[in-house]
Amino acid sequence: MNDSPVIFNNTVLRDGHQSLAATRMSTAQMLPALSKLDDLGFGALETWGGATIDAGLRFLSEFPFDRLDALKAGTPKTKHMMLLRGQNIVQYTNFPDDVVETFVKTSAKHGMDLFRIFDALNDPRNMETAIKVARASGKHAQGTICFTSSPFHTIEKFIELGCVLEEMGCHSICIKDMAGLIPPYIAAEIIRGLKKNIKIPINLHTHETAGLGAATYFAGIEAGVDMIDTSIVPFANGTGQPDTVRMLSLMENHPRCPKFDQEALRDLRAHFESVYEELSAFTSTKNERVDSDALTYQVPGGMLSNFRNQLKEQKMEDRFEEVFKEIPVVRKALGWIPLVTPTSQIVGVQAMLNVKFGRWKNFSPQAMQIALGYYGQTPTDVDPEVRAIAAKNTGQDPITCRPADLLSPNMKNLREELKTKGYPDDDEHCVIHAMYPQELDKYYQAKAAKEEAAANVGKVISVRNLAMTIDGVRKEVKVEELAG
Ligand code: CO
Helix, strand or coil: CCCCCCCCECCHHHHHHHHHCCCCCHHHHHHHHHHEEEEEEECCEEEEEECCCCCCCCCCHHCCHHHHHHHHHCCCEEEEEEEEHHHHHCCCCCHHHHHHHHHHHHHHCCCCEEEEEECCCHHHHCHHHHHHHHHHCCEEEEEEEEEECCCCCCCHHHHHHHHHHHHHCCEEEECCCCEEEEEEEEHHHHHHHHHCCCCEEEECCCCCCCCCCHHHHHHHHCCCCCCCEECCCCCCCCCCCEEEHHHHHHCCCCCCCCCCHHHHHHHHHHHHHHHHHHCCCHCCHHHHHHCCCHHHCEEEEEEEHHHHHHHHCCCHHHHHHHHHHHHHHHHCCCCCCCCCCCCHHHHHHHHHHHHHHCCCCCCCHHHHHCCCCCCCCCCCCCCCCHCCCCHHHHHHHCCCHHHHHHHHCCHHHHHHHHHHHHHCCCCCHHHHHHHHHHHHHHHHHHHHHHHHHHCCCCEEEEEEEEEEEECCEEEEEEEECCCC
């Protein structure tokens, strides 16, 4: 039985603001908290990956590797952890092996210590390259089991996947419950089963969306889980992770309760309260509250709210229940895929299309790619009729190989493209350009505009001749406008 103190990781710098503030926390807003976060003794700080790379480029004009460098410099004692979507890196489609390899190596070079690697279909082949390269870089490779509920996803199936991931060389396993749907006792059963079958440590990751999070952690701890992820209020609870202080109270007098400096935690909370205020344009009471709706419908909370908005746009609000009942139909036809980025969006849209136009009459390109195997091996077989429709519509043959085997190496092209654009052509830029070419352009445009404005402060930026009447005489006057 596991009797060592539970390791708490902290997610405030990644999942915390991704879940509660649309991933808008800037590096500048993080910096004042770093030394305290570093001193507290968290197992790892989740600082990067997920949506932070996309959002940082798009909305904050931050080059992703600059953030990693700054956070690493500010928290040198604690391990850094990132969320990596396997062969999708931090995007929504598969990339060739050389790009995945360069991304992992370069992130390791910039100080990333622990790679949490997942695949939306739980296909180990899509995690393989990232796991290999993380290991070869001397870093921690954490294999991930995405939790979902379906007739296929029994406790035994999750345990089998854990065994596969251990065999592939993972240093630890994460049970990732992205939607906060895993009930405490089911988490405990999976953990007990894994503990019987594998030797590597187990991390439990959940969300408080439906109010199960802290109870699930507690049950997981009782079952011997090694690590859990917590965050800091107000970037905690609701659609985020349970907060650190609450988890410590829940565990008071528990033999596995870790020790934390409560005063430092209070100071951190005060800092993040002010950041939360600054980000009020991106926060919502809907994300803050616990809502069991996600349990009723068994889909991620974020997917539910997106869904309601999309139905409204399509003037289909009155068909919510009907569309909703179509979700399991779509999931079953597509081989009971889990609902996590990007499959949650793909399944939601297809359910809507099926209701609006009739089943598979309007088949989205992404859903067809799933049906044909281009996202990877689905948990169960795709419905043969549905697969035939996708093959006919696209003219493509279904595949059973690892999807990335069909992709040619691309690093050389990426470097050439960067040269043509006049950007730096180092590995850092290559991998960002591979995933987010338009966002990288936007970043450089914003940077150039900022630099120009800074260089011009006090300079004359326009000269106009204005006609004025002075002392009864019409005169032309030269007016200079200065940059400020
Ligand atoms: Co999460």
